[in-house]
Amino acid sequence: xxxxxxxxxxxxxxxxxxxxxxxxxxxxxxxxxxxxxxxxxxxxxxxxxxxxxxxxxxxxxxxxxxxxxxxxxxxxxxxxxxxxxxxxxxxxxxxxxxxxxxxxxxxxxxxxxxxxxxxxxxxxxxxxxxxxxxxxxxxxxxxxxxxxxxxxxxxxxxxxxxxxxxxxxxxxxxxxxxxxxxxxxxxxxxxxxxxxxxxxxxxxxxxxxxxxxxxxxxxxxxxxxxxxxxxxxxxxxxxxxxxxxxxxxxxxxxxxxxxxxxxxxxxxxxxxxxxxxxxxxxxxxxxxxxxxxxxxxxxxxxxxxxxxxxxxxxxxxxxxxxxxxxxxxxxxxxxxxxxxxxxxxxxxxxxxxxxxxxxxxxxxxxxxxxxxxxxxxxxxxxxxxxxxxxxxxxxxxxxxxx
Amino acid sequence: xxxxxxxxxxxxxxxxxxxxxxxxxxxxxxxxxxxxxxxxxxxxxxxxxxxxxxxxxxxxxxxxxxxxxxxxxxxxxxxxxxxxxxxxxxxxxxxxxxxxxxxxxxxxxxxxxxxxxxxxxxxxxxxxxxxxxxxxxxxxxxxxxxxxxxxxxxxxxxxxxxxxxxxxxxxxxxxxxxxxxxxxxxxxxxxxxxxxxxxxxxxxxxxxxxxxxxxxxxxxxxxxxxxxxxxxxxxxxxxxxxxxxxxxxx
Numbered sequence: 001x002x003x004x005x006x007x008x009x010x011x012x013x014x015x016x017x018x019x020x021x022x023x024x025x026x027x028x029x030x031x032x033x034x035x036x037x038x039x040x041x042x043x044x045x046x047x048x049x050x051x052x053x054x055x056x057x058x059x060x061x062x063x064x065x066x067x068x069x070x071x072x073x074x075x076x077x078x079x080x081x082x083x084x085x086x087x088x089x090x091x092x093x094x095x096x097x098x099x100x101x102x103x104x105x106x107x108x109x110x111x112x113x114x115x116x117x118x119x120x121x122x123x124x125x126x127x128x129x130x131x132x133x134x135x136x137x138x139x140x141x142x143x144x145x146x147x148x149x150x151x152x153x154x155x156x157x158x159x160x161x162x163x164x165x166x167x168x169x170x171x172x173x174x175x176x177x178x179x180x181x182x183x184x185x186x187x188x189x190x191x192x193x194x195x196x197x198x199x200x201x202x203x204x205x206x207x208x209x210x211x212x213x214x215x216x217x218x219x220x221x222x223x224x225x226x227x228x229x230x231x232x233x234x235x236x237x238x239x240x241x242x243x244x245x246x247x248x249x250x251x252x253x254x255x256x257x258x259x260x261x262x263x264x265x266x267x268x269x270x271x272x273x274x275x276x277x278x279x280x281x282x283x284x285x286x287x288x289x290x291x292x293x294x295x296x297x298x299x300x301x302x303x304x305x306x307x308x309x310x311x312x313x314x315x316x317x318x319x320x321x322x323x324x325x326x327x328x329x330x331x332x333x334x335x336x337x338x339x340x341x342x343x344x345x346x347x348x349x350x351x352x353x354x355x356x357x358x359x360x361x362x363x364x365x366x367x368x369x370x371x372x373x374x375x376x377x378x379x380x381x382x383x384x385x386x387x388x389x390x391x392x393x394x395x396x397x398x399x400x401x402x
Numbered sequence: 403x404x405x406x407x408x409x410x411x412x413x414x415x416x417x418x419x420x421x422x423x424x425x426x427x428x429x430x431x432x433x434x435x436x437x438x439x440x441x442x443x444x445x446x447x448x449x450x451x452x453x454x455x456x457x458x459x460x461x462x463x464x465x466x467x468x469x470x471x472x473x474x475x476x477x478x479x480x481x482x483x484x485x486x487x488x489x490x491x492x493x494x495x496x497x498x499x500x501x502x503x504x505x506x507x508x509x510x511x512x513x514x515x516x517x518x519x520x521x522x523x524x525x526x527x528x529x530x531x532x533x534x535x536x537x538x539x540x541x542x543x544x545x546x547x548x549x550x551x552x553x554x555x556x557x558x559x560x561x562x563x564x565x566x567x568x569x570x571x572x573x574x575x576x577x578x579x580x581x582x583x584x585x586x587x588x589x590x591x592x593x594x595x596x597x598x599x600x601x602x603x604x605x606x607x608x609x610x611x612x613x614x615x616x617x618x619x620x621x622x623x624x625x626x627x628x629x630x631x632x633x634x635x636x637x638x639x640x641x642x643x644x645x646x647x648x649x650x651x652x
Contacts, residue, residue, distance in 0.1 A: 019526060029495055029522045031454045033547035033572055036554075176460060177450065189453045194573035196549060293496045293522070294451060306472050307500025308450040 007055050007062075012218060014260065016327075020210020023333060025326030028209040030189070030296045037196045042211040044116050049218070054111060061107050065140070066097045068104075068222065072230035072383070077357040082373055086380040089239070091227050091255065093387050094362055100388030101223060101251045102133035102204055108219035110137035113200035120144040120199045124188040126153055126181030126247065127318035127365065128160025129388050130204030135169035143200075145169035148188045150180040153317045160392050178311035181247075181321045185295050205248025206325035209296030213325050220254025227383050228258050240379035241266040244387065245368040246286065246339075247318045249325035251387035257327075260336060266379070269328060270372040272314030273341035281313035285324045286332050286339045294322065299329040315344035315396060316364035318388075342371035348400055351390065363388035364396065405488040406516045406541050406564030409442045410599035410620040415651045416441035417612075418601050419644055420492065420625030421632070422462040424448055424471025429479055430637055435628075436485040438641040439648035442565075442601075442621065444519065445480060446629075447473055447493025454494075454521040456576030458626045462633065473497050473506075477513035490543060490564065492519040495527075503534035510540055517541030517564050525558050532561070541565075546592060548572045548582060559596035565621065566596050571605040576626045578605035586618045593620070613650040622651065 020026045028038060048054040062068040071092045079088040093101035106123075113121055121143045125131030131147040138145035147164055151173045154161055164171050177183040185208075192201040206216040224242070231239050242259055244252035246269040259265040274282035282288065285300040292301035294309055302310040302322035314320040331337035342350070347364055350371035354360050362370065366387045373384060390397070410416045419440040421431050425448070435443055448463035448471050455463070473493070480489060491510060498506045498520065510518065517540045523531060525544060532542040541564030546555045549572060559566050568589060570581055582588075585602070593600045603623025606612055612622045624647055632640035 027527055028524060029527055030524065031521050031547070031569075032524050032545045032558075033549050033569060035524050035526075035547075036549045036551060176464075182451065186451050186453050190456070190574045193454065196572060293494075293499060295453070296522075301496070303496065303500065305500070307497035308467060309496070 007059055007222065016210060016214050022327040023330035024291070025299050025329040026210055026213055026297050028296060029293045029298065030209045031193055033193050034196060038209055038211065040116070044112055045211060045215055048112055048115060054115070058108055058111055062104065062222065066103050066107060067095065069226045070095050072227060072234065075358050078354055081353050081357040084373065086378060086382055088373060089231065089383045091223060091383055091385045093223060093251065093385060094366065094389035098129070098133045098136050099391065100129035100133065100363065101220065101254060102130045103136065104222055104254065105204065105216050105219040105250060106130070106133040106137045106202060109202045110141050110143065113143060113202070114141055116200065118198065118200035120195065121202050122146045122148070122188050122191050122199055123202045123204060124148045124181065124184040125204065126184065126320060127316065127363070128153065128157040128164070128392060129318065131169070131171070132160050132163045134202050135164040135167035138169065139167045146191070147171050148174055148184040148191070150178070150184045151175045152179040153181065156396055157317055157392050158395070180312070180317065182309065182312070189295065204250060206250045206253045206327060207248040207295060207297060207299070207323060213297065213327055216250050217253045217257055217327060220250050221257045223251065223254040223385060224256060224258030227255060231383060235381060238262055238265055239381045239383045241268060241376055241382045243268040243270060243369050243372060243376065243382060244385040245270045245319060245365050246324060246328060247283065247321050247365060248323065249328045251385055253325060253327055255385040256337070260331065266338065267336060268338050268340055268372065268376055270368045271339060271341045272316060272319035272368060273343040274313040276343055277341060283312040283314040283319045283321055284341050285322055286328065287341055291329070297326050299326045300324050300332070315347060315400065316368065318363070318365040319368065340372040340375050342368040346371040348397065351397060360386070361390040362386050363390050364393045404516070404541055404564050406442065406490060407598055409488050410565060415616045415619065416601065416621035417644070417648050417651055418442040418444060418603065418621045418623040419628055420444040420446055420623065422446040422448060422459065422466055422629050423476040424466030424469055425462045425629065426632060428476070429483060431632055431640065432483055432485060434637050434641040435644050436487050438644035440487045440644055443485065443487045443489045444492040444623070444625070445476065445489055445515070447476060447491055447497060449494040449497060452494060454574055456574040456626065458630050459575050462629050473501060474509065477509050480515060481513040488516045489514070490517045490519060491515055495520050495523045498531065503531045507534040507538040507540055511538040517543055519543045519567055521545060525561065543567055545569055548588065552591060555592055556595040559592060562596065562598045565599040565601050566592065567623070568592055568600055568602045568619070569604045570602050573604070575604055577607035581605055581611060589619050609646045609650045612647050616651050
């Protein structure tokens with residue numbers, strides 16, 4: 001049996017402050033009805049993370065069920081195809097059970113839900129990967145599962161809708177607003193406000209009211225812990241740069257957090273530039289937004305002069321979100337996180353380059369990280385997080401390549 | 403002293419009426435509600451992502467934003483009205499922060515409003531806006547929910563100015579067939595510790611539901627039912643609903 005993964009230490013590194021803030025970002029901007037539930041969640045999480053039984057069960061599931069550790073693959077042909085002289089390593093979260101990093105988080109949260117005695121779990125999903133990961137753990141633990149998904153995403157990510165249904169989850173299509181992740185999250189919050197006594201809300205991004213951004217980061221940072229150990233084993237040192245795509249930011253904070261206090265490691269987040277940063281149709285909240293409050297937290301936000309939230313756009317449903325997690329907002333302001341962007345077209349090209357060079361069909365979200373590899377300063381040793389696999393995107397990709 | 407608190411007269415249950423700003427002819431609606439007997443008027447400020455609202459108020463906000471409603475525009479409109487009932491703004495935090503808490507407070511005062519209700523600004527986050535409003539002698543009306551523990555409810559009530567808004571149901575705004583059985587007990591507990599009047603809202607749509615709360619709260623809030631009636635049946639029907647609600651609370 002493979003060794004257990006390095007799960008969160010008993011005392012967390014760089015936690016938010018007592019009010020759930022990373023710098024000026026985060027907090028709890030939700031209806032009063034939810035405040036006691038957030039207090040309850042925070043207390044349950046604080047207790048669980050110190051409980052060896054919780055950690056052992058989660059570790060065991062991450063190894064024996066999910067397939068951790070995921071490989072770190074040296075992608076020499078991709079480096080050549082991109083014209084890069086340094087080495088590129090791909091962190092293969094696409095090989096995790098259910099096909100994306102999302103399961104790291106849903107396993108930890110579903111165990112927490114069971115511990116808290118909640119029998120019903122709700123989730124929001126954009127690309128459907130978090131919805132699938134939630135439906136999967138609910139099947140595994142015998143919990144009822146309802147997933148909210150924007151009707152536009154239901155149409156463009158239909159394989160994941162089918163997967164959720166086959167796993168026994170109910171998928172509720174949301175027709176309000178932009179009919180994407182933002183609106184799915186609104187509706188999930190409304191469900192939680194209504195059913196808070198019996199329901200666990202499993203948020204998929206490192207976003208939402210405190211303690212979710214912290215909780216999701218702690219559950220996802222296993223990605224970066226593994227990257228550090230694997231690169232050290234392969235190269236005898238830490239990487240020069242780590243790159244991840246940023247929608248809400250769960251794969252990014254998961255891959256990057258381990259390196260925040262390693263000043264020699266440059267950290268890059270890649271946002272969706274959609275049709276272009278000046279087109280008004282993109283998902284680049286860190287690049288083009290300003291601080292605001294959405295979905296329970298203060299963070300960078302795409303909004304108009306009146307403070308109305310703008311509709312985002314990206315070819316990848318997982319990056320099609322006008323907000324971003326509070327900790328990434330803080331790291332951006334500190335200058336620790338460098339923010340890059342890739343357009344729909346650049347992501348499509350990167351998807352094809354990776355497919356032809358390495359035989360990997362990655363998610364369109366992850367293709368944004370690949371597309372940005374040429375944008376970062378030349379570095380001898382770079383790790384890109386391949387957050388998910390591309391099966392769900394085949395219709396979108398084939399349609400766009402016509 | 404607070405114009406809002408004074409609108410709740412001892413021994414009488416006040417009627418608090420909500421209108422979504424920018425959804426239809428807001429000036430005419432506010433005037434009609436005022437003439438029909440509302441004791442306090444909540445002016446809804448539309449937001450793109452209203453997480454505390456059910457479908458009726460979501461759609462009303464979408465219509466208002468689609469028709470070009472803006473915060474400044476609505477406050478300009480309010481400034482031109484001469485209403486008997488004190489008016490309080492009800493809106494989400496992001497448009498308020500976008501304008502800036504101090505600018506918002508000043509604009510409210512200049513428009514003649516008495517304060518604000520912000521459903522996604524719980525006690526822990528409310529300090530800066532409460533202070534900005536207080537500097538303009540305006541009130542921040544906090545919300546207490548069925549899930550709020552008693553000690554926390556008392557803390558919130560002590561911070562309140564104007565009145566406390568008790569959320570009758572665990573859920574979002576919108577009509578309910580029945581209200582919770584322990585509602586009257588919860589209202590009694592809250593009134594016992596609150597230095598300001600307690601109004602109850604969320605889910606109250608019909609005169610008989612309002613009548614059952616007569617004397618159990620200092621005020622009853624009707625929102626969704628009024629917005630739906632105004633949108634579907636027009637100004638006269640909305641005014642009639644206000645009159646019938648006022649009558650059962652007499």
